[in-house]
Amino acid sequence: MSLIVHKYGGTSVGTIERIEAVADRVSAAQRAGNDIVVVVSAMSGETNRLLGLASELSERPSSREMDVLLSTGEQVTIALLSMALHKRGIPAVSMTGSQVKIETDSAFSKARIERIDADNIRSELAQGRVVVVAGFQGVDPKGNITTLGRGGSDTTAVALAAALSADECQIYTDVDGVYTTDPRVCEGARRLDKITFEEMLELASQGSKVLQIRSVEFAGKYNVPLRVLSSFKDGPGTLITLDQEEDMEKPIVSGIAFTRDEAKLVVRGVPDQPGVAANVLVPISEANIEVDVIVQNQGINNTTDFSFTVARRDMEAAIDVLNGVVERLGAAGVESDDRIAKVSIVGVGMRSHAGVAAKMFSALAADNINIQLITTSEIKTCVVIDERYMELAVRALHSAFELSGSKHSV
């Protein structure tokens, strides 16, 4: 007998009909002899309805009261799903975050889980019940209702799986797994049977949106096997796991991520001396602008060029800050470009394979795609290019690394 945590998002429980379908899936899993804990989100549309009520009342509603308000969304779903399970003859009991109890800090609307007391759940499971838990919510040490912020239901599911030492945490979504890249951009995109936490983190942070980063970090930290599956069709999905030893034939590259949400800034002719990076980035950080890619080249003639990317919406603010920096440092000037895209290849196999980056650059060169910036990490190589070539680059790389094949590329 396995203990499995299921998680269904708002779209998967968006109507009574879909809640019935979820109940079918949960019933089958329980009848197959498993202990099941189900984590659910609010029915799609419900959170927006509640936000609408609040915004009619107040432009800046108290975040404590927003959490009281929004947490009702999941509470409705747990009650309805429990009823649907009862109708199928499955003993089931609902629990709010407070009933479980999922203890968080008091950072309303973006609380972090501090501790889960899983005894209540264990006792219900021991009595043969499916436990249906409200995602996205917890309770602080004073008994206030908190919410975990966007995507928080994934985190609830993973945290519960960790606390219960579950055999698997299954995240049911509207896609049937993690793909080598976005199928809308590259026809040959292929579902991965398996991927490591590290790869998933790089894919997620590089613009792939299947899972919330926080939940993947959490799963990795507590070694909770995580599986992404479709709520709407059967299939094995993608297993995300620490364990990469089983497959002798590891892929060099597992997937390709991309985003055009960023803008590039270049500070030209900065005096090349210790502290240059700090001189440029501290004022940026003080302006609450987050920086992603950072590149500093070897200087020439005692000056260097310093480049980085920020979210597109922050570009103008960053330029303002940098104009001050240029004056103070006696640099040559600032250039900016918001027509860029970032494309990354990700794979644990890169660690031990030389020539991966070279293969990437050759593939882009073959399509005449100019590379503006390059950064690398142990399991990722990332380039910044003109955004017009983003789709072309993704397809070229997908093909170069033979990701469309029925098995791994070599």
Added chain:
Amino acid sequence: MSLIVHKYGGTSVGTIERIEAVADRVSAAQRAGNDIVVVVSAMSGETNRLLGLASELSERPSSREMDVLLSTGEQVTIALLSMALHKRGIPAVSMTGSQVKIETDSAFSKARIERIDADNIRSELAQGRVVVVAGFQGVDPKGNITTLGRGGSDTTAVALAAALSADECQIYTDVDGVYTTDPRVCEGARRLDKITFEEMLELASQGSKVLQIRSVEFAGKYNVPLRVLSSFKDGPGTLITLDQEEDMEKPIVSGIAFTRDEAKLVVRGVPDQPGVAANVLVPISEANIEVDVIVQNQGINNTTDFSFTVARRDMEAAIDVLNGVVERLGAAGVESDDRIAKVSIVGVGMRSHAGVAAKMFSALAADNINIQLITTSEIKTCVVIDERYMELAVRALHSAFELSGSKHSV
């Protein structure tokens, strides 16, 4: 400084606009120097929306899960009202039944309050906050969410007022007080400034629907001064209190209640011997039929007629039971009539005034209204008549006891 509990029902918080109006009223009361606790219901329509979702899923949903579902209605309102108070610069904090905490038994959907720990509320009041409490809900000893059943928010308000030793519990409704009778039936109906708990109980149980009986019983038991007021217009409302000594000139009759929800049953020619009432009523009670008025006349020729009333919907079932009874007892037969009305005059002044019943019967006789049954209690006289004459009877009695006058009748 007074401590006042306000209670607003679903209609009073049915839209954002109305929640704003409630916030205005609460702000004014707090700025006048009072400590305020506000109990609210779900926005009107919300409970039905939630019931609709449940009924799509299941014909007989689990009552535990219904309570989890329905309790979200009040939770939405407490968050929204707190936000509206913040907007007015009033410090406010919301609390669910579980957060207060309002401990109940585990009779889901019709739980009874067993204990209120008011420390959390007291501590918030001490910090100058308005406390906004979800009505209609509590928590059982195991931490399950419970609801108190219909009209439960009134009970929450009165129970909190008792636990906090509040100076007054103000129930805001869509009427501006308790009337001598229903103004839709009798134009001259007049708002009462004051009424006793006993009178209110008799009026409520006799068909006047301003307040839930349970909340009035509760208020009487713990001597919580209760005031019924309008959410929509200003005015003193009606104060319901133990204290009847202040007014030297007491009214004989405070109000007139009526209902046509009942049916009459008469068992003819029952052998007149000890145990006859039990012989008739025990089988009725065993069939889960509730009996209201019971009348047994002095027998003639060793037999008697035994009459009583039941809810109209139970009449057919009662006839079935009585046919068996007639056979067993050798009685003459059963008669039934569902075209009846019950009209009652209520007033604590009756205790010390003779001739009140006589005046009632004369007034009815003057309009040729035949009386079928009569029962009396210390502060009530009740008649059963043909339902066609109900409105006529109410107006005749209202006039006979001079209830339209600007002051009390004598």
